[in-house]
Amino acid sequence: MHNDILIINSTILPLSHNEPELIQNGFISIRDGAISGLGPMADLPDSSLAEKIIDASGHLVMPGLVNTHTHAPMTLFRGMADDLPLMTWLNEHIFPAEAKNVNREMVYWCSKLAAAEMILAGTTTVADGYFLEDSVAEAFADCGLRSVVAQGVIDFPAPGVPDPAQNVAMAAQFIDRWQGRNNLITPAIFCHSPYTCSPVTLKRAKEMARLKNCMLFIHLAETRTEAEQIQEHHNTTPVRYLDSLGILDKDTICVHCVWLEEEEIEILAKSGAKVSTCPQSNMKLGSGIAPLKKMLAAGISVGLGTDGCASNNTLDIFSEMDLCAKIHKVKDLDPTALPAKAILEMATIGGASALGLAGEIGSLSPGKKADIIMLDLMQPHLQPFYHPDLLVYAASGADVSTVIINGKLVMQDRQILTFDADQAMAKVRKLAEGL
């Protein structure tokens, strides 16, 4: 049997219910973009041939990580303005910087920088939401990064959408341009929030998403101020408000969900809506701590998100895992809260489920797309390695040595192979000088 890539001598963490928890000395074979086989080295078929053999001795092989929420072009604003009150940060720094600097070239190169950062940190699938999203999609396609790219909808003039009355129509055109065009790219719609989109816009966007059979993302219940605003203007709470508009269903991803009442968790669960939790952003902006344990207990499908670089300030799902595990333990004063296994699942198969991609990615088993990362375990901070839980509490993106997306080698020995990351850094530095 001829394979494209054969990984041998590896510790494998499949994170799949169909496979053992850990395969100590195993192989994975890849053909036509998918996993064609995996198991202990003893079971490697004699006839296994491959174009490329990777010896993974001393490495751990696991599914690529899934980032369920970011704004990739905001790498330009990474560290531009930290430690400020939320409204000062937004109104005096982020919004003016966006108004002045966001154009197709900026979006393309800053998304490429984000892609470099994410690939170097082991993320193989990302859900992005921004404006001029065509340029995000082009950048990710050029990088070989799997993505759900969501065109922004907001009731203000926005980059590429000068007339807000056209916001949903332009999102629909974006979807038409990208549906079926590239098997790594899934287009979607990103409504900014329930306080920046009118009820009419929200309903029209969701109708369009249903018509086009695509997902709808929306920031929801991020801050106490937002909850107070919804109360003031609509006399209800954020989740109830969206529910009353018919926005919540299995193809809606609600991002943040920090300020939820108990009953709203039930409403979300019943609706089938998915959640993207972004703990680092919620912490850095002082927004709050999401009721994650309760959401998971209610059966809600939750993925991890980094949010944009202006509020994190990195796109490293490993550090997001570590911090997510720890913040919920201290919140409940309970070291058993959200164990590492649950966190690893959120960062892989959980995120894939939230994005509607669980049939294709998020775990390692034959037939699934080959989105695979390798970590170098032979480093002082990862020794001894008793258990995969250490990936949550000790690993960082910098430990990822090799990344395969859709069966293609995208990074090997920390060298990105599909594009010129130095060029992206240089372009963004140039843009930053003009800020």
Added chain:
Amino acid sequence: MHNDILIINSTILPLSHNEPELIQNGFISIRDGAISGLGPMADLPDSSLAEKIIDASGHLVMPGLVNTHTHAPMTLFRGMADDLPLMTWLNEHIFPAEAKNVNREMVYWCSKLAAAEMILAGTTTVADGYFLEDSVAEAFADCGLRSVVAQGVIDFPAPGVPDPAQNVAMAAQFIDRWQGRNNLITPAIFCHSPYTCSPVTLKRAKEMARLKNCMLFIHLAETRTEAEQIQEHHNTTPVRYLDSLGILDKDTICVHCVWLEEEEIEILAKSGAKVSTCPQSNMKLGSGIAPLKKMLAAGISVGLGTDGCASNNTLDIFSEMDLCAKIHKVKDLDPTALPAKAILEMATIGGASALGLAGEIGSLSPGKKADIIMLDLMQPHLQPFYHPDLLVYAASGADVSTVIINGKLVMQDRQILTFDADQAMAKVRKLAEGL
């Protein structure tokens, strides 16, 4: 003027009140273990010669980081038992593993592994507390790591101290063996806690520390359970209890200080006692969040600590900075709480002050010891680089390329030069197999 090392073309963050905030294109010269000069490249004396010249283009140079609390030998227990209730974790996993495995060889090699990890992550000074501390000191001395090494005192039989009646006497002998022996090593005493040491032991240990002119470390007010125990047995609170015993003065470092009443913060401040805050450990064990803002506002000298590998699970002060900044923002729902600059100071000059070493290390200015690290900024997650705050919110230990301690090149281009880190990893893996 002849120097040992000359670093050129560097972005320099001195973190010293005597120097500018950032020197954009600068030099640092090093002679006889100390900084002999620093400034803009334009001011580099023509006559500057050096044995070794390091071109730091694309790098940032800053003071080495200070870790004010760890238990280095516990690298052996990294990830051995996570996500368990505190008492199960201690009584069924950590204490039995320590009873069975802690001996001189284990302490030496596991401390060497810890040293490798810390050096690779930019830590140049560490305060350690454990038993058989001679072997910790030997390991750190062999690695060229600056340290305050504190011999454990506890009222139970302990490794190397089978008779608890001898605990303070053996700590005194340890101090005698190490005082003045190696200019990188400062011996001290580490009383485990107010609930594992009797009032008599605490008083005798502090008297001995005064007699020997050395520091006393003690875990204090870490958990609610501890506060309740002190209330039950001594009818007071942890800080008041230590204060009543005369334990608190400028040479006492109180570790954790999570469960403090407002008045206890005042008592600590008035006593001159120092604090080591270990936010990741406090989060992972579900202990709580220290009132750090109030302690700093009261003028208490606070340093950052990682705690041991069993409860973190790494020794990376960069991730400790990031998490410390974020946890206090979300605790107060205030994004301006504990700004990055305050965090950078805690990790450098603040930690040095807490350890009584502020005259020697913790910032870059002529005359200070040359404890210096270089970070590679030419990486996607550190671009653009508008401001040093990014070091808190985006950098990790893996970004450190070069480490100089006491004027000696300890690591260059991520290769440790002073000892064999692979040997330490192999030794600890062997020990781990026997667990």
